[in-house]
Amino acid sequence: MPFAFDLMGKLRKARDQGMESWAKTAIQLTSSEPYARANYLLSQPWLIAAGIFRKSREKAMSQVLAQLNMPSREEVLGLSQRLTHIEMVLDDLGAAIEAARSAPAEPEAPRAAQGNGARVRPLAAGEG
Amino acid sequence: MLEYLPRALRKVKAVSGSSSFTVLGWCIGAILSTLYAALRPDDGIENLILLTAPLDFANKEAIKLSRMTAERNFDVDRMLDAHGNMPAELLDYGAKMLKPVENFIGSYVRLFDNLHDPKVVDSWHAMNTWVSDGIPMAARTYRQLVVEFYRENRLMNGTLSLRGEKVDLGRLRANLLDVIAEDDHITPPCQSETVVEKVGSADKTLLRVPGGHIGMMVGGAAARSTWPKIEGWLSARSKG
Numbered sequence: 001m002p003f004a005f006d007l008m009g010k011l012r013k014a015r016d017q018g019m020e021s022w023a024k025t026a027i028q029l030t031s032s033e034p035y036a037r038a039n040y041l042l043s044q045p046w047l048i049a050a051g052i053f054r055k056s057r058e059k060a061m062s063q064v065l066a067q068l069n070m071p072s073r074e075e076v077l078g079l080s081q082r083l084t085h086i087e088m089v090l091d092d093l094g095a096a097i098e099a100a101r102s103a104p105a106e107p108e109a110p111r112a113a114q115g116n117g118a119r120v121r122p123l124a125a126g127e128g
Numbered sequence: 129m130l131e132y133l134p135r136a137l138r139k140v141k142a143v144s145g146s147s148s149f150t151v152l153g154w155c156i157g158a159i160l161s162t163l164y165a166a167l168r169p170d171d172g173i174e175n176l177i178l179l180t181a182p183l184d185f186a187n188k189e190a191i192k193l194s195r196m197t198a199e200r201n202f203d204v205d206r207m208l209d210a211h212g213n214m215p216a217e218l219l220d221y222g223a224k225m226l227k228p229v230e231n232f233i234g235s236y237v238r239l240f241d242n243l244h245d246p247k248v249v250d251s252w253h254a255m256n257t258w259v260s261d262g263i264p265m266a267a268r269t270y271r272q273l274v275v276e277f278y279r280e281n282r283l284m285n286g287t288l289s290l291r292g293e294k295v296d297l298g299r300l301r302a303n304l305l306d307v308i309a310e311d312d313h314i315t316p317p318c319q320s321e322t323v324v325e326k327v328g329s330a331d332k333t334l335l336r337v338p339g340g341h342i343g344m345m346v347g348g349a350a351a352r353s354t355w356p357k358i359e360g361w362l363s364a365r366s367k368g
Contacts, residue, residue, distance in 0.1 A: 015237075019229060022229050023228075023229035023230055023234065026228045027226070027227055027228075027229075031192050033195065033201075036195050036196055037200070037201055039201070040200075040202060040203070044203070044206070051206065051209040054209075054212065088131065
């Protein structure tokens, strides 16, 4: 029986074992309270700066848009909301019409007393 | 949710011609499905299928994302102030950091090992594209998820309100199939199990399947274990 030494297989196995233990350690680390706390503390300066930058960028952008006589973000958003509202109302109307069309036809009401708006009273026993 | 979903379901009913229907939700979709089924129990929801539904946030130790989103460790308002909405990349990063070596290195090592097999490469590419193809979460939705769900567990405590309507799980009467992935690290089983006791459904089933948060739903193992079981449950309760 020839001796076959699978070097790649051995290396792969060693790699997988190493990664497995590395993964376990990493999970313990990223699930820990100190990690969450450190993440929070390290992200704060960046988030504050990003917030300030975003606000100043939006302010500058709205000034530029105003100078170019173009609609601002708020105006586009307002228009979008109104269009969405119109779309929903149209959808409701469509559904109501469809429901009315598919509803069984009601028997026609008596056509007496036309023109004067008087209502027809059903005859009681002995009347007439 | 209370504006779009009723209209979408009305359209489903009009197109299908059926007055009752089944709703299936996975992960956050399962939260939305549960809320809707509890708020509108008379809309025709016959069957409700929840896959890895993060509904109970009481066990802060078992839920790894709870530590990340705790008030002492996460300033949700500052995050939203910086970004406007919650970027999909950050949501993806947060979920991946629960298993960093597997997600950032192991996934690519597996791809390297299988480069000779086009089927595996295609499957890896499809999965990777889907995972990376997130969209930002609307700021108010994200804030509500973090504060009212992760921190305050309002749904289970019975204190959650949507547009002034109190969400009472006892009003949920649809037949319920609650599917839990045994190795889910994003939504551990403790987040999904307890809803079965809270809902008002007469017919409720808790199903445990092997796999993780995504593996229980897609891939060969899901096709062999999860979906045939769901199909069996549903066919027994389907009127059509």
